[in-house]
Amino acid sequence: MNNDWPLWEVFVRAKHGLSHKHAGSVHAADARMALESARDTYTRRMEGVSLWVVPSAQIVASDPGEAAALFEPAADKVYRHPTFYVIPEHVKNI
Amino acid sequence: MYTTELEDKNKKPAPREVLVAEDPAKLVAFEARVAADEFIEPKDWMPAAYRKTLVRQMSQHAHSEIVGMLPEGNWITRAPSLRRKAVLLAKVQDEGGHGLYLYAAAETLGTSREEMIEALHSGRAKYSTIFNYPTLTWADIGAIGWLVDGAAILNQVPLQRTSYGPYARAMVKICKEESFHQRQGFEIMTVLAGGSPEQRRMAQDALDRWWWPSLMMFGPPDDNSPNTAQSIRWRIKRETNDELRQKFVDVTVPQADAIGLKVPDPKLAWNEARGSYDFGPVDWEEFYAVVRGEGLVAKDRMKARVAAWEDGAWVREAATAHAAKHVVKAAAE
Numbered sequence: 464m465n466n467d468w469p470l471w472e473v474f475v476r477a478k479h480g481l482s483h484k485h486a487g488s489v490h491a492a493d494a495r496m497a498l499e500s501a502r503d504t505y506t507r508r509m510e511g512v513s514l515w516v517v518p519s520a521q522i523v524a525s526d527p528g529e530a531a532a533l534f535e536p537a538a539d540k541v542y543r544h545p546t547f548y549v550i551p552e553h554v555k556n557i
Numbered sequence: 558m559y560t561t562e563l564e565d566k567n568k569k570p571a572p573r574e575v576l577v578a579e580d581p582a583k584l585v586a587f588e589a590r591v592a593a594d595e596f597i598e599p600k601d602w603m604p605a606a607y608r609k610t611l612v613r614q615m616s617q618h619a620h621s622e623i624v625g626m627l628p629e630g631n632w633i634t635r636a637p638s639l640r641r642k643a644v645l646l647a648k649v650q651d652e653g654g655h656g657l658y659l660y661a662a663a664e665t666l667g668t669s670r671e672e673m674i675e676a677l678h679s680g681r682a683k684y685s686t687i688f689n690y691p692t693l694t695w696a697d698i699g700a701i702g703w704l705v706d707g708a709a710i711l712n713q714v715p716l717q718r719t720s721y722g723p724y725a726r727a728m729v730k731i732c733k734e735e736s737f738h739q740r741q742g743f744e745i746m747t748v749l750a751g752g753s754p755e756q757r758r759m760a761q762d763a764l765d766r767w768w769w770p771s772l773m774m775f776g777p778p779d780d781n782s783p784n785t786a787q788s789i790r791w792r793i794k795r796e797t798n799d800e801l802r803q804k805f806v807d808v809t810v811p812q813a814d815a816i817g818l819k820v821p822d823p824k825l826a827w828n829e830a831r832g833s834y835d836f837g838p839v840d841w842e843e844f845y846a847v848v849r850g851e852g853l854v855a856k857d858r859m860k861a862r863v864a865a866w867e868d869g870a871w872v873r874e875a876a877t878a879h880a881a882k883h884v885v886k887a888a889a890e
Contacts, residue, residue: 465669468877470661487727488661490670492873492880504657507650508734527601 470519471497473504475511483515491516579604591792596722599665607791610784611721612668614793619659620677621685626652627861628692628854629701637695644741645698651738655731662723678863686844687774689852696749696756696763702742704764704771704809710735711805712775720792743812750816757817764813765821772836773844775802781841806834 468490474483486505491497497516506514525533541547550557583602590597597603626649633649636642660670676682687705692698713735716728749760776798779785788794796804806825813820824837847855 465671467670470664487658487730488664489657492876493883496876496880503650504654507647507654524600527598 468492471501471516472519472522473497473501474515474517475501475505476513476515477511479512483513486510488519489516588790591720591790594718594792595720596725597720598722606787607793608666610788610791610793611724612663612666614788615659615663615666615724616668616673616676617683617685619656619663619673620682621688622652622656622659623677624684624688624858624862625705626656627858628688628690629698631692632695632698635695636698641745648702648738648741651734655727655734658727658730659724662721662727665723674866678859678866680850680859683848685774686847686852687770688858689847689855690766690770691854693766694759694763696746696759697767699742699745699749699760700763700767702738702740703746703812704742704767705774706735706738706742707809708771708774708805710739711801711808715795718792718795743816746818747816750818760816761818764818768821769839769843772802772805772839773841773847775799775805777841777844778839803833806836810834 469492470488471491471494472488473486475486476483486501489497489500489504491500494516498514501514501516505511537543584604587597587603587607597607629645629649629652633642633645636645660673663673664670673682677684692701710732713728713732717725717732719725719728746760746763749756751757776782779797779799782798785794785797789797810820810825822837824835826835828835846852852858
Protein backbone atom coordinates (compact mmCIF):
# COMPACT_ATOMS: atom_id res chain seq x y z
CA MET A 464 0.00 0.00 0.00
CA ASN A 465 1.38 3.35 -0.93
CA ASN A 466 -0.80 6.29 -1.84
CA ASP A 467 1.71 8.79 -0.54
CA TRP A 468 2.50 11.86 -2.56
CA PRO A 469 5.85 11.61 -4.36
CA LEU A 470 8.97 12.10 -2.28
CA TRP A 471 11.25 15.08 -2.97
CA GLU A 472 14.80 15.55 -1.78
CA VAL A 473 15.49 18.98 -0.33
CA PHE A 474 18.77 20.86 -0.78
CA VAL A 475 19.44 24.11 1.06
CA ARG A 476 21.99 26.81 0.25
CA ALA A 477 22.97 28.11 3.69
CA LYS A 478 24.31 31.41 2.35
CA HIS A 479 25.43 32.91 -0.90
CA GLY A 480 28.80 31.54 -1.89
CA LEU A 481 28.08 28.03 -0.59
CA SER A 482 26.69 25.11 -2.57
CA HIS A 483 23.31 23.55 -1.88
CA LYS A 484 23.49 20.74 0.66
CA HIS A 485 21.07 17.87 1.22
CA ALA A 486 18.81 18.65 4.19
CA GLY A 487 16.16 15.91 4.07
CA SER A 488 13.00 15.11 2.19
CA VAL A 489 9.31 15.99 1.96
CA HIS A 490 6.23 14.47 0.36
CA ALA A 491 4.36 16.79 -1.98
CA ALA A 492 1.83 16.62 -4.80
CA ASP A 493 3.86 18.93 -7.04
CA ALA A 494 7.02 21.01 -7.22
CA ARG A 495 5.45 24.19 -5.86
CA MET A 496 4.10 22.38 -2.82
CA ALA A 497 7.44 20.61 -2.35
CA LEU A 498 9.19 24.00 -2.19
CA GLU A 499 6.66 25.37 0.28
CA SER A 500 6.88 22.31 2.52
CA ALA A 501 10.68 22.34 2.30
CA ARG A 502 10.65 25.96 3.39
CA ASP A 503 8.45 25.23 6.42
CA THR A 504 10.25 22.03 7.34
CA TYR A 505 13.91 22.86 6.82
CA THR A 506 14.34 26.64 7.05
CA ARG A 507 12.51 27.78 10.19
CA ARG A 508 15.66 29.34 11.62
CA MET A 509 17.28 31.15 8.71
CA GLU A 510 19.10 28.01 7.60
CA GLY A 511 19.05 29.05 3.99
CA VAL A 512 18.76 31.60 1.22
CA SER A 513 17.81 29.19 -1.57
CA LEU A 514 16.13 25.80 -1.94
CA TRP A 515 16.26 23.01 -4.49
CA VAL A 516 13.71 20.21 -4.51
CA VAL A 517 14.33 17.17 -6.69
CA PRO A 518 11.99 14.20 -7.16
CA SER A 519 13.70 11.40 -5.19
CA ALA A 520 12.94 8.97 -8.00
CA GLN A 521 15.15 11.03 -10.30
CA ILE A 522 18.27 10.57 -8.18
CA VAL A 523 20.70 7.95 -9.39
CA ALA A 524 22.88 6.69 -6.57
CA SER A 525 25.98 4.52 -6.54
CA ASP A 526 25.59 1.01 -5.19
CA PRO A 527 27.26 0.46 -1.78
CA GLY A 528 28.33 -2.95 -3.12
CA GLU A 529 30.47 -1.15 -5.68
CA ALA A 530 31.97 1.26 -3.17
CA ALA A 531 35.30 -0.57 -3.07
CA ALA A 532 35.66 -0.70 -6.85
CA LEU A 533 34.72 2.96 -7.15
CA PHE A 534 36.57 4.58 -4.31
CA GLU A 535 39.42 2.39 -3.13
CA PRO A 536 41.68 2.87 -6.18
CA ALA A 537 42.22 6.42 -4.94
CA ALA A 538 43.73 5.15 -1.69
CA ASP A 539 47.12 4.17 -3.15
CA LYS A 540 47.56 7.32 -5.21
CA VAL A 541 49.02 9.52 -2.53
CA TYR A 542 51.08 11.27 -5.23
CA ARG A 543 47.91 13.23 -5.97
CA HIS A 544 48.53 15.19 -2.77
CA PRO A 545 51.16 17.93 -2.51
CA THR A 546 52.64 16.51 0.71
CA PHE A 547 53.90 13.48 -1.28
CA TYR A 548 56.75 15.51 -2.76
CA VAL A 549 60.02 16.32 -1.02
CA ILE A 550 61.17 19.90 -1.46
CA PRO A 551 64.47 21.20 0.00
CA GLU A 552 63.76 23.14 3.16
CA HIS A 553 65.41 26.38 2.05
CA VAL A 554 63.14 26.59 -1.00
CA LYS A 555 60.17 28.88 -0.31
CA ASN A 556 56.85 29.76 -1.91
CA ILE A 557 56.14 26.35 -3.41
CA MET B 558 12.20 10.09 25.23
CA TYR B 559 10.70 8.03 22.58
CA THR B 560 13.35 5.41 22.32
CA THR B 561 11.97 3.26 25.05
CA GLU B 562 10.40 -0.11 24.70
CA LEU B 563 6.71 0.71 24.59
CA GLU B 564 5.40 -2.75 23.90
CA ASP B 565 2.96 -4.20 26.36
CA LYS B 566 5.06 -6.29 28.72
CA ASN B 567 2.45 -9.03 28.81
CA LYS B 568 2.61 -9.44 25.06
CA LYS B 569 4.21 -12.72 24.07
CA PRO B 570 7.75 -12.17 22.91
CA ALA B 571 8.60 -13.35 19.43
CA PRO B 572 12.24 -14.45 19.70
CA ARG B 573 12.08 -16.20 16.34
CA GLU B 574 11.75 -12.87 14.61
CA VAL B 575 15.25 -12.03 15.73
CA LEU B 576 16.57 -15.34 14.49
CA VAL B 577 15.87 -14.82 10.81
CA ALA B 578 18.69 -16.67 9.11
CA GLU B 579 21.14 -13.96 8.09
CA ASP B 580 24.21 -14.47 5.94
CA PRO B 581 26.84 -15.01 8.67
CA ALA B 582 29.64 -13.28 6.77
CA LYS B 583 27.50 -10.19 6.16
CA LEU B 584 26.36 -10.20 9.77
CA VAL B 585 29.96 -10.30 11.05
CA ALA B 586 30.96 -7.45 8.72
CA PHE B 587 27.91 -5.42 9.82
CA GLU B 588 28.60 -5.97 13.52
CA ALA B 589 32.22 -4.92 13.01
CA ARG B 590 31.21 -1.71 11.25
CA VAL B 591 28.74 -0.82 13.97
CA ALA B 592 31.22 -1.68 16.73
CA ALA B 593 33.71 0.68 15.06
CA ASP B 594 31.09 3.47 15.31
CA GLU B 595 30.61 3.62 11.55
CA PHE B 596 27.25 4.86 10.30
CA ILE B 597 24.92 2.57 8.39
CA GLU B 598 23.21 4.17 5.39
CA PRO B 599 19.89 3.25 3.73
CA LYS B 600 21.26 1.16 0.89
CA ASP B 601 23.78 -0.74 3.05
CA TRP B 602 23.10 -4.33 4.02
CA MET B 603 21.62 -4.64 7.52
CA PRO B 604 20.10 -7.51 9.53
CA ALA B 605 16.30 -7.73 9.33
CA ALA B 606 16.03 -7.34 13.10
CA TYR B 607 18.09 -4.13 13.03
CA ARG B 608 15.81 -2.71 10.35
CA LYS B 609 12.71 -3.76 12.25
CA THR B 610 13.87 -2.33 15.58
CA LEU B 611 14.78 0.95 13.91
CA VAL B 612 11.49 1.26 12.06
CA ARG B 613 9.64 0.69 15.32
CA GLN B 614 11.79 3.08 17.33
CA MET B 615 11.84 5.82 14.72
CA SER B 616 8.13 5.64 13.96
CA GLN B 617 7.28 5.68 17.69
CA HIS B 618 9.55 8.67 18.01
CA ALA B 619 7.87 10.41 15.05
CA HIS B 620 4.38 9.64 16.37
CA SER B 621 5.37 11.08 19.75
CA GLU B 622 6.40 14.34 18.13
CA ILE B 623 3.11 14.54 16.25
CA VAL B 624 0.88 13.61 19.21
CA GLY B 625 3.01 15.92 21.35
CA MET B 626 1.59 18.86 19.45
CA LEU B 627 -1.88 18.17 20.84
CA PRO B 628 -1.56 18.95 24.58
CA GLU B 629 0.34 22.16 23.78
CA GLY B 630 -1.78 23.13 20.79
CA ASN B 631 -4.71 23.25 23.21
CA TRP B 632 -3.07 26.16 24.97
CA ILE B 633 -2.05 28.37 22.07
CA THR B 634 -5.22 30.44 22.18
CA ARG B 635 -5.05 30.66 25.97
CA ALA B 636 -1.39 31.62 26.35
CA PRO B 637 -1.27 34.60 28.73
CA SER B 638 0.54 37.08 26.45
CA LEU B 639 1.39 37.66 22.82
CA ARG B 640 5.01 36.71 23.56
CA ARG B 641 3.99 33.39 25.11
CA LYS B 642 1.62 32.75 22.22
CA ALA B 643 4.30 33.34 19.58
CA VAL B 644 6.75 31.13 21.48
CA LEU B 645 4.27 28.29 21.93
CA LEU B 646 3.23 28.47 18.30
CA ALA B 647 6.89 28.20 17.25
CA LYS B 648 7.44 25.26 19.59
CA VAL B 649 4.42 23.37 18.32
CA GLN B 650 5.52 24.01 14.74
CA ASP B 651 8.95 22.61 15.62
CA GLU B 652 7.35 19.44 17.01
CA GLY B 653 5.53 18.99 13.70
CA GLY B 654 8.84 19.48 11.89
CA HIS B 655 10.54 16.93 14.14
CA GLY B 656 7.84 14.41 13.34
CA LEU B 657 8.43 15.00 9.63
CA TYR B 658 12.23 14.59 9.86
CA LEU B 659 11.71 11.30 11.66
CA TYR B 660 9.01 9.96 9.35
CA ALA B 661 11.27 10.75 6.39
CA ALA B 662 14.21 9.01 8.07
CA ALA B 663 12.07 5.93 8.82
CA GLU B 664 10.89 5.84 5.21
CA THR B 665 14.48 5.28 4.09
CA LEU B 666 14.11 1.81 5.62
CA GLY B 667 11.27 0.87 3.31
CA THR B 668 8.17 1.71 5.33
CA SER B 669 5.72 4.22 3.84
CA ARG B 670 4.31 7.36 5.43
CA GLU B 671 0.84 6.01 4.84
CA GLU B 672 1.59 2.77 6.71
CA MET B 673 2.99 4.66 9.67
CA ILE B 674 0.08 7.08 9.90
CA GLU B 675 -2.40 4.25 9.58
CA ALA B 676 -0.61 2.38 12.38
CA LEU B 677 -0.87 5.45 14.63
CA HIS B 678 -4.51 6.14 13.90
CA SER B 679 -5.60 2.53 14.28
CA GLY B 680 -3.89 2.35 17.67
CA ARG B 681 -1.38 -0.31 16.62
CA ALA B 682 1.59 2.02 16.94
CA LYS B 683 2.70 3.38 20.28
CA TYR B 684 3.80 6.87 21.21
CA SER B 685 5.29 8.31 24.36
CA THR B 686 3.10 7.68 27.42
CA ILE B 687 3.62 11.25 28.59
CA PHE B 688 1.13 12.69 26.10
CA ASN B 689 -1.73 10.73 27.57
CA TYR B 690 -1.75 12.95 30.66
CA PRO B 691 -3.98 16.05 30.60
CA THR B 692 -2.72 19.65 30.56
CA LEU B 693 -4.95 21.27 33.17
CA THR B 694 -3.41 24.71 33.69
CA TRP B 695 -1.00 27.11 32.00
CA ALA B 696 1.70 25.90 34.40
CA ASP B 697 1.48 22.50 32.72
CA ILE B 698 2.85 24.10 29.55
CA GLY B 699 5.80 25.30 31.62
CA ALA B 700 6.26 21.87 33.19
CA ILE B 701 6.10 20.13 29.81
CA GLY B 702 8.78 22.35 28.30
CA TRP B 703 11.02 22.07 31.32
CA LEU B 704 10.56 18.39 32.23
CA VAL B 705 9.25 16.62 29.15
CA ASP B 706 11.50 18.40 26.67
CA GLY B 707 14.31 18.22 29.22
CA ALA B 708 13.93 14.45 29.38
CA ALA B 709 13.70 14.31 25.59
CA ILE B 710 16.97 16.20 25.23
CA LEU B 711 18.80 13.79 27.54
CA ASN B 712 17.46 10.90 25.53
CA GLN B 713 18.12 12.46 22.16
CA VAL B 714 21.62 13.87 22.62
CA PRO B 715 23.26 10.42 22.60
CA LEU B 716 21.11 9.47 19.61
CA GLN B 717 23.02 11.97 17.47
CA ARG B 718 25.59 9.16 17.41
CA THR B 719 23.11 6.37 16.79
CA SER B 720 24.38 3.95 14.15
CA TYR B 721 21.74 4.61 11.48
CA GLY B 722 22.83 7.68 9.50
CA PRO B 723 19.44 9.21 8.60
CA TYR B 724 18.24 8.83 12.22
CA ALA B 725 21.44 10.37 13.59
CA ARG B 726 21.19 13.32 11.18
CA ALA B 727 17.55 13.92 12.10
CA MET B 728 18.56 13.90 15.76
CA VAL B 729 21.26 16.51 15.18
CA LYS B 730 18.67 18.90 13.78
CA ILE B 731 16.16 18.07 16.48
CA CYS B 732 18.64 18.57 19.31
CA LYS B 733 19.65 21.93 17.91
CA GLU B 734 16.01 23.06 18.01
CA GLU B 735 14.96 21.42 21.24
CA SER B 736 16.98 23.52 23.63
CA PHE B 737 14.70 26.54 23.33
CA HIS B 738 11.73 24.29 24.10
CA GLN B 739 13.14 23.44 27.48
CA ARG B 740 14.24 26.95 28.30
CA GLN B 741 10.89 28.56 27.45
CA GLY B 742 9.21 26.01 29.76
CA PHE B 743 11.61 26.72 32.59
CA GLU B 744 11.05 30.44 32.09
CA ILE B 745 7.27 29.95 32.47
CA MET B 746 7.88 28.00 35.69
CA THR B 747 10.32 30.62 36.99
CA VAL B 748 7.83 33.42 36.48
CA LEU B 749 4.98 31.49 38.10
CA ALA B 750 7.16 30.31 41.00
CA GLY B 751 8.12 33.93 41.69
CA GLY B 752 4.56 35.24 41.35
CA SER B 753 1.47 35.42 43.56
CA PRO B 754 0.70 32.59 46.03
CA GLU B 755 -1.85 31.25 43.53
CA GLN B 756 0.68 31.22 40.71
CA ARG B 757 3.19 29.55 42.97
CA ARG B 758 0.69 26.86 43.89
CA MET B 759 -0.09 26.35 40.22
CA ALA B 760 3.60 25.83 39.40
CA GLN B 761 4.08 23.40 42.28
CA ASP B 762 0.93 21.51 41.32
CA ALA B 763 2.19 21.12 37.75
CA LEU B 764 5.55 19.82 38.98
CA ASP B 765 3.73 17.41 41.32
CA ARG B 766 1.71 15.96 38.46
CA TRP B 767 4.43 15.86 35.77
CA TRP B 768 7.42 14.68 37.78
CA TRP B 769 6.72 10.95 37.89
CA PRO B 770 5.34 10.65 34.35
CA SER B 771 8.54 12.42 33.21
CA LEU B 772 10.68 9.79 34.95
CA MET B 773 8.62 7.11 33.20
CA MET B 774 9.50 8.61 29.82
CA PHE B 775 12.86 6.88 29.97
CA GLY B 776 11.06 3.56 29.83
CA PRO B 777 11.01 0.49 32.08
CA PRO B 778 13.92 -0.30 34.39
CA ASP B 779 16.89 -1.96 32.74
CA ASP B 780 16.16 -5.37 34.24
CA ASN B 781 12.75 -5.29 32.55
CA SER B 782 13.85 -3.94 29.20
CA PRO B 783 14.76 -7.07 27.25
CA ASN B 784 15.81 -5.42 24.00
CA THR B 785 18.14 -2.86 25.52
CA ALA B 786 21.29 -5.01 25.33
CA GLN B 787 20.79 -5.77 21.63
CA SER B 788 19.97 -2.13 20.85
CA ILE B 789 23.07 -0.93 22.68
CA ARG B 790 25.25 -3.48 20.88
CA TRP B 791 23.91 -2.23 17.56
CA ARG B 792 24.37 1.37 18.68
CA ILE B 793 20.66 2.03 18.13
CA LYS B 794 20.59 3.14 21.75
CA ARG B 795 23.64 4.57 23.40
CA GLU B 796 22.63 4.66 27.08
CA THR B 797 20.27 2.52 29.15
CA ASN B 798 16.91 3.71 30.49
CA ASP B 799 18.12 3.75 34.10
CA GLU B 800 21.32 5.64 33.27
CA LEU B 801 19.34 8.35 31.51
CA ARG B 802 16.72 8.52 34.26
CA GLN B 803 19.42 9.05 36.87
CA LYS B 804 21.01 11.75 34.77
CA PHE B 805 17.62 13.49 34.47
CA VAL B 806 17.06 13.47 38.22
CA ASP B 807 20.57 14.75 38.86
CA VAL B 808 20.25 17.74 36.52
CA THR B 809 16.61 18.59 37.27
CA VAL B 810 16.49 18.60 41.09
CA PRO B 811 18.88 21.58 41.39
CA GLN B 812 16.79 23.44 38.78
CA ALA B 813 13.67 22.95 40.91
CA ASP B 814 15.59 24.11 43.99
CA ALA B 815 16.75 27.20 42.13
CA ILE B 816 13.18 28.44 41.65
CA GLY B 817 11.92 27.26 45.03
CA LEU B 818 9.80 24.34 43.86
CA LYS B 819 9.81 20.97 45.60
CA VAL B 820 10.23 17.68 43.74
CA PRO B 821 7.37 15.44 44.95
CA ASP B 822 9.48 12.54 46.18
CA PRO B 823 9.93 12.04 49.94
CA LYS B 824 12.75 9.55 49.30
CA LEU B 825 14.77 12.00 47.23
CA ALA B 826 18.18 12.49 48.86
CA TRP B 827 21.68 13.41 47.74
CA ASN B 828 24.01 10.42 47.89
CA GLU B 829 27.49 11.77 48.51
CA ALA B 830 29.20 8.45 47.79
CA ARG B 831 27.54 8.03 44.38
CA GLY B 832 27.62 11.71 43.53
CA SER B 833 23.97 11.33 42.52
CA TYR B 834 20.49 11.65 43.93
CA ASP B 835 18.74 8.58 45.33
CA PHE B 836 15.07 8.65 44.45
CA GLY B 837 11.90 6.73 45.29
CA PRO B 838 10.39 3.89 43.28
CA VAL B 839 8.52 4.69 40.07
CA ASP B 840 4.99 3.29 39.83
CA TRP B 841 5.57 0.95 36.89
CA GLU B 842 2.04 -0.39 37.01
CA GLU B 843 0.85 3.07 36.07
CA PHE B 844 3.37 3.17 33.22
CA TYR B 845 2.25 -0.17 31.81
CA ALA B 846 -1.41 0.85 32.12
CA VAL B 847 -0.69 3.97 30.06
CA VAL B 848 1.23 1.88 27.50
CA ARG B 849 -1.85 -0.34 27.24
CA GLY B 850 -3.87 2.74 26.32
CA GLU B 851 -5.39 3.50 29.71
CA GLY B 852 -3.91 7.01 29.94
CA LEU B 853 -6.37 9.65 31.12
CA VAL B 854 -6.70 11.36 27.77
CA ALA B 855 -5.48 8.62 25.39
CA LYS B 856 -8.83 8.42 23.59
CA ASP B 857 -9.11 12.21 23.28
CA ARG B 858 -5.64 12.44 21.80
CA MET B 859 -6.33 9.90 19.07
CA LYS B 860 -9.75 11.39 18.41
CA ALA B 861 -8.20 14.83 17.91
CA ARG B 862 -5.42 13.40 15.75
CA VAL B 863 -7.77 11.42 13.50
CA ALA B 864 -10.16 14.37 13.24
CA ALA B 865 -7.29 16.63 12.12
CA TRP B 866 -6.34 14.06 9.48
CA GLU B 867 -9.89 13.60 8.23
CA ASP B 868 -10.72 17.30 8.28
CA GLY B 869 -7.66 17.85 6.08
CA ALA B 870 -8.67 15.21 3.54
CA TRP B 871 -10.24 17.71 1.16
CA VAL B 872 -7.04 19.76 1.10
CA ARG B 873 -5.00 16.69 0.21
CA GLU B 874 -7.49 15.70 -2.47
CA ALA B 875 -7.49 19.19 -3.93
CA ALA B 876 -3.69 19.30 -4.04
CA THR B 877 -3.57 15.90 -5.76
CA ALA B 878 -6.19 16.99 -8.32
CA HIS B 879 -4.35 20.26 -8.94
CA ALA B 880 -1.06 18.43 -9.55
CA ALA B 881 -2.74 15.90 -11.86
CA LYS B 882 -4.39 18.69 -13.87
CA HIS B 883 -1.03 20.38 -14.41
CA VAL B 884 0.62 17.14 -15.50
CA VAL B 885 -2.09 16.72 -18.16
CA LYS B 886 -1.79 20.37 -19.20
CA ALA B 887 2.00 20.16 -19.49
CA ALA B 888 1.72 16.99 -21.60
CA ALA B 889 -0.72 18.73 -23.98
CA GLU B 890 1.60 21.69 -24.55
